[in-house]
Amino acid sequence: QKEVEQNSGPLSVPEGAIASLNCTYSDRGSQSFFWYRQYSGKSPELIMFIYSNGDKEDGRFTAQLNKASQYVSLLIRDSQPSDSATYLCAVILGNEKLTFGTGTRLTIIP
């Protein structure tokens, strides 16, 4: 089992709909969770981080963390074509190693 897993996609979502991206992790001792956005050919950009169970909202983005079930998700409301990118989930595991998933490619269809 990989330490951080994401569905590679591609995930296609109509413009204006909610895009839901999921990430699971194997280490129950993990404390910090991040979502990065990476446009094709560009560098990653941090869009959300979350430490506590529950939801964290920032504009159209909501991160949801469930430590009991060991998953973290990212919801993008009112999806725009500019949201089309690869989304990387990153976790600081219990051994303090920052580990990334391989990313989910999201396409917003106009």
Added chain:
Amino acid sequence: DAGVIQSPRHEVTEMGQEVTLRCKPISGHDYLFWYRQTMMRGLELLIYFNNNVPIDDSGMPEDRFSAKMPNASFSTLKIQPSEPRDSAVYFCASSLGGLAADTQYFGPGTRLTVL
């Protein structure tokens, strides 16, 4: 601020050659990170520095890889000798705080091709 600066942006070399990648972090940032990204393995943290001191190099794949940070404004990642499997995009990032404390800002990356 110009952001994190990396050079070269593209490097093509032959197997067995030495490769040196360079990074200038954002001024005032105390942490510097080196990453490698491939299709197969995704984004991997290789090593990171705090105030020019290496903190965790457990991600460095093997002895052929080495990284230095001689001062607060410059770091290098060296591969000697290079192999085709080292072909990847190498990113440098910097931040004010550590892994969980602050946002990391990534440079544009160096695309390395080893023939």
